[in-house]
Amino acid sequence: MLTNWWHDAVVYQIYPRSFCDSNNDGIGDLQGIISKLDYLQNLGINVIWLSPVYRSPMDDNGYDISDYQDIAPEFGTMADMQQLLDEAKYRGIRIIMDLVVNHTSDEHPWFVAAQSSIDNPYRDYYVWRKPNADGTPPDDQGSLFGGSAWQYDEQLGEYYYHLFSKRQPDLNWENPAVHQAVFDMMNWWIDKGIGGFRLDVIDLIGKEVDKGITGNGPNLHPLLQKMSQSTFGNKSLLTVGETWGATPEIAKLFSAEQRNELSMVFQFEHITLTWGNGDKWQPIDFNLPALKQVLTKWQVELENEGWNSLFWNNHDLPRIVSKYGDEGQYRVKSAKMLATTLHFMKGTPYIYQGEEIGMINVAFDSIDDYRDIETLNFYHERTANGVSEETMLAAVHENSRDNARTPMQWDSSDYAGFSTSQPWIKVNPNYPEINVDAALHDTQSIFYHYQRLIELRRAFPLIVGGRFVPLLEQHEQVFAYIREDDHQQIVVMNNFSDQTVEIILPDALAHCGLETLINNYEPHVQFTNKLLLQPYESFAALIV
Ligand code: TEU
Numbered sequence: 410m411l412t413n414w415w416h417d418a419v420v421y422q423i424y425p426r427s428f429c430d431s432n433n434d435g436i437g438d439l440q441g442i443i444s445k446l447d448y449l450q451n452l453g454i455n456v457i458w459l460s461p462v463y464r465s466p467m468d469d470n471g472y473d474i475s476d477y478q479d480i481a482p483e484f485g486t487m488a489d490m491q492q493l494l495d496e497a498k499y500r501g502i503r504i505i506m507d508l509v510v511n512h513t514s515d516e517h518p519w520f521v522a523a524q525s526s527i528d529n530p531y532r533d534y535y536v537w538r539k540p541n542a543d544g545t546p547p548d549d550q551g552s553l554f555g556g557s558a559w560q561y562d563e564q565l566g567e568y569y570y571h572l573f574s575k576r577q578p579d580l581n582w583e584n585p586a587v588h589q590a591v592f593d594m595m596n597w598w599i600d601k602g603i604g605g606f607r608l609d610v611i612d613l614i615g616k617e618v619d620k621g622i623t624g625n626g627p628n629l630h631p632l633l634q635k636m637s638q639s640t641f642g643n644k645s646l647l648t649v650g651e652t653w654g655a656t657p658e659i660a661k662l663f664s665a666e667q668r669n670e671l672s673m674v675f676q677f678e679h680i681t682l683t684w685g686n687g688d689k690w691q692p693i694d695f696n697l698p699a700l701k702q703v704l705t706k707w708q709v710e711l712e713n714e715g716w717n718s719l720f721w722n723n724h725d726l727p728r729i730v731s732k733y734g735d736e737g738q739y740r741v742k743s744a745k746m747l748a749t750t751l752h753f754m755k756g757t758p759y760i761y762q763g764e765e766i767g768m769i770n771v772a773f774d775s776i777d778d779y780r781d782i783e784t785l786n787f788y789h790e791r792t793a794n795g796v797s798e799e800t801m802l803a804a805v806h807e808n809s810r811d812n813a814r815t816p817m818q819w820d821s822s823d824y825a826g827f828s829t830s831q832p833w834i835k836v837n838p839n840y841p842e843i844n845v846d847a848a849l850h851d852t853q854s855i856f857y858h859y860q861r862l863i864e865l866r867r868a869f870p871l872i873v874g875g876r877f878v879p880l881l882e883q884h885e886q887v888f889a890y891i892r893e894d895d896h897q898q899i900v901v902m903n904n905f906s907d908q909t910v911e912i913i914l915p916d917a918l919a920h921c922g923l924e925t926l927i928n929n930y931e932p933h934v935q936f937t938n939k940l941l942l943q944p945y946e947s948f949a950a951l952i953v
Pocket residue numbers: 469472473509553573609610651653689724725726783810
C-alpha cells in the first residue's frame with residue numbers, strides 16, 4: 410500500500426527570511442540556505458519545504474507574490490534557486506515549493522492590468538463587485554487579517570475581494586483562464602526539478618463569494634482534480650495542502666489515493682485547542698486529554714484511507730515547547746518528549762526551523778518590535794475596540810506568528826550567527842544558551858534526539874506503516890500508544906506533565922521486556938504492572 414517515496418520522508422520547513430543571511434543585509438537568503446544544507450543533511454531530513462522566495466513586495470513576507478517565475482532580490486536570483494535545487498539534490502534532498510494561488514500581490518501584473526480599466530481582460534482574474542447604493546461594500550465578509558474583505562477601487566468604482574491583506578487580492582477561480590495561467594506556472598517549476606508543492610490555503614479556492622462560502626466550497630475538489638491532472642498528477646511529487654477547515658472526512662477527500670488530488674493535508678485541530686472561542690487572541694490553557702482525543706481521532710480515521718501530515722510548528726504558529734511543553738527547567742526534556750510523541754505516529758513528519766534545537770516563543774516588551782501583518786493589524790483593531798494593550802500584548806506573546814519568525818539561532822555570537830548586522834526582526838535574547846552550535850557539541854541535545862528519530866523511522870518500517878493503537882486513553886498526564894504490525898510492537902509513553910506520575914499498565918503489557926529505541930531518562934528494561942514516569946519523561950521501546 411505504501412508505494413510513494415513521501416510516505417517515509419521527513420520534511421524540514423525553512424522560512425527564508427529568518428533562516429540564514431549570507432550577505433549580512435539582515436535578511437535571510439538562498440545562499441544562506443545553501444550554506445546550511447550540510448547541517449540539514451546531518452539532521453537527516455530528505456525534503457525541504459521552502460516558504461515563498463518569489464518576487465514580492467513582502468506585505469506578508471512573500472505570501473503576496475508579484476512574479477511566480479522570479480526570485481525576490483533580497484533572497485537572491487534564479488541562478489541561486491537553481492543552485493539550491495542542485496546542491497540539495499546532490500545531498501538527496503528534494504525541495505517543495507510554496508504555492509500561493511488563492512491570491513496574488515496587488516503588484517502582480519495581472520492585478521495591475523485588472524485595475525487599469527473596467528474592460529481589461531485580466532479584470533476577471535480577480536473578484537470584483539459593485540458597491541451597494543449607499544457606497545458600502547457588497548456584504549460584511551471579513552478579512553482573516555482583520556477589517557473588511559472588500560477594498561474599494563476609487564478609479565473603477567468597484568470593490569475587490571481579499572481574504573487576507575488588501576495587498577493580497579483573491580484570484581477568481583471561477584475563471585478557467587486563471588486555471589491555465591496557474592497550471593502553466595506550476596509546470597514551469599515542475600520542469601525545474603522541484604519535489605512538489607505545499608499549497609497555501611488551498612481549501613479556499615472553491616469559494617462562492619456571493620454565498621459567503623470560503624472554505625471547502627462546492628468547486629474545491631473538481632478544481633484540485635483538474636489541477637492534479639494538468640500538473641503534478643502521476644509525477645511522483647509530494648503535495649500537501651494547508652486546510653484549516655479539515656476534518657478527517659474532508660482530509661480523506663483530499664488525500665485518498667484513488668481520488669488523485671493531494672498526497673496529504675495539514676489539519677489544525679490539535680493547534681486551535683488553545684484558542685478560546687476559536688480566536689487565537691483569546692488563548693486558553695493547554696489540556697492534554699483534548700489533545701490526545703484529537704490526535705488519536707486523526708490517526709485512527711486515516712488508518713486505511715488518506716494520509717496524515719505530522720507537525721507541531723510552522724511559520725504561523727507559536728513554538729511548541731512554549732505551548733505544550735515547558736520553557737524553563739524542563740525545556741530539553743519536554744522538547745524531546747514532544748518530538749517523540751509526534752514522530753512515532755503514522756504520517757509524514759514536518760520539522761520547522763529551530764524546532765530541532767528547542768527554540769521557544771519570544772516576548773518583546775513593545776508591539777513596535779513585532780513585524781507580522783496579522784499581529785499588528787489585530788493588535789491595533791482590538792486595542793481600538795477596547796481590549797487593553799496589556800491583554801493584547803499577552804495574547805501576542807502567546808500566539809503571534811512572529812514567535813516562529815525570530816532569526817534561527819546558529820551560535821552565541823552577535824545576532825545568533827544569523828547575520829552580522831541587525832536582522833529585520835530581533836533575535837530571541839535566549840540565543841547564547843539555545844543555538845545550533847551548542848546543540849551540536851552536546852551529545853544529549855534535542856538536535857541529536859531529532860536525528861535519532863529520523864534514523865529510527867528509516868530503520869523500522871513499522872513506524873511508517875504500522876497500526877496505531879491508543880493506550881491509557883483516559884489518563885490525564887500521559888499520552889501513550891502502540892505501533893504494531895504482524896511481527897513487532899513499539900510502545901510509546903509520554904508524560905506531558907512536570908510531575909512524576911504513576912500509571913497502571915494493562916495486563917497484556919504488565920510483564921513485557923523492553924528494548925529502548927529512544928528515551929530522555931534512564932531506559933526501562935522490563936514493565937511491571939506499575940510504571941513511574943518522571944517529569945516530561947518519554948520513551949519508545951520495542952516489546953520483546
Ligand atoms: O496561512 C493561512 C492562514 O489562515 C493563516 O494566516 C492564519 O490566518 C493565521 O496564521 C492563524 O491565525 C497561510 C500562510 O501560511 C500564511 O503565512 C499567510 O499569511 C496566509 O496563508 C496568506 O497567504
